[in-house]
Amino acid sequence: MICLIITLLIFGSVNCQKFPSGLSLTKPSCNNHQGDSRIVGGENAPIRYPYVVSLQMQSRGGGPGFFFFQQPRSNYSHFCGGSIVNEDHIVTAAHCIQGFNVSRLSVFAGVNDLRDEEHGTRRFIDNCVINPDYVELNNSDIAVCKLKTPLVFSENISAITLSSEYVGGGVNCTLVGWGYTSMIRGTPLPNNLQRAFLPTITNQECNERGQNVGPREICTMSRFGVGACGGDSGGPLTCNDALAGIVSYGSRICAMGVPDVYTRASEYIDFIEENSM
Ligand SMILES: *[C@@H]1O[C@H](CO)[C@@H](O)[C@H](O)[C@H]1NC(C)=O
Numbered sequence: 490m491i492c493l494i495i496t497l498l499i500f501g502s503v504n505c506q507k508f509p510s511g512l513s514l515t516k517p518s519c520n521n522h523q524g525d526s527r528i529v530g531g532e533n534a535p536i537r538y539p540y541v542v543s544l545q546m547q548s549r550g551g552g553p554g555f556f557f558f559q560q561p562r563s564n565y566s567h568f569c570g571g572s573i574v575n576e577d578h579i580v581t582a583a584h585c586i587q588g589f590n591v592s593r594l595s596v597f598a599g600v601n602d603l604r605d606e607e608h609g610t611r612r613f614i615d616n617c618v619i620n621p622d623y624v625e626l627n628n629s630d631i632a633v634c635k636l637k638t639p640l641v642f643s644e645n646i647s648a649i650t651l652s653s654e655y656v657g658g659g660v661n662c663t664l665v666g667w668g669y670t671s672m673i674r675g676t677p678l679p680n681n682l683q684r685a686f687l688p689t690i691t692n693q694e695c696n697e698r699g700q701n702v703g704p705r706e707i708c709t710m711s712r713f714g715v716g717a718c719g720g721d722s723g724g725p726l727t728c729n730d731a732l733a734g735i736v737s738y739g740s741r742i743c744a745m746g747v748p749d750v751y752t753r754a755s756e757y758i759d760f761i762e763e764n765s766m
Pocket residue numbers: 550551563564606
């Protein structure tokens with residue numbers, strides 16, 4: 490996915506950052522962290538990931554977008570990812586929805602190409618439950634959202650597998666998302682779902698490499714130039730074909746050789762299940 494560098498982020502002080510697109514959320518107390526998540530250094534996903542959804546915001550109504558975006562915009566813009574839990578619920582990051590009027594948010598499912606309105610399915614969000622332990626850039630960055638009308642499962646739309654397995658270091662995992670894919674400022678978000686294989690590191694190694702993570706988080710770390718970026722937030726990191734992480738935060742400039750941090754999904758199985766009944 491692409492890495493968009495936002496001027497504010499460049500000139501802001503050193504901070505953690507979360508990874509929704511277009512939002513610069515920073516926290517002054519996180520050395521070395523920056524929290525915009527985008528997949529940089531990935532590839533167009535060559536297959537379907539039927540459990541991933543694009544979380545979209547209603548824009549002003551389809552006209553041309555902001556001045557330097559030449560493409561006419563659709564009525565909806567991607568800002569975060571999510572995963573399908575069942576026909577009625579998705580799981581995403583708390584920071585993706587906190588502070589929003591969720592009745593303006595929708596999920597777009599069933600396609601790799603976000604322009605494919607014909608094959609995609611849109612569902613509006615009814616309400617979301619943010620984990621009560623959520624602390625920005627620190628802990629429990631997870632939320633479950635209920636859809637106004639259920640999804641219809643098919644070969645292109647299905648639930649992600651939840652697993653209570655504790656994933657340690659050195660596991661080859663898969664990150665998919667529509668976050669930024671390059672570090673060039675002003676680069677638009679990709680239309681095509683991006684994919685990268687990312688190895689996990691242990692939480693201890695993650696701390697040694699400059700993130701300050703707790704036991705309910707999980708980190709990946711790849712080579713320079715590969716990692717999550719703005720717009721990947723809330724999306725799924727799967728290990729052994731099950732949800733292991735929910736994109737939470739990372740370095741301000743994406744894929745800079747600093748670990749990406751995810752909410753450790755196995756710690757929240759009860760939270761997910763209780764809120765998706
Ligand atoms: C966008 O919204 C406008 C006004 O509501 C509508 O006329 C148009 O068909 C919409 N475009 C798409 C692609 O949904």
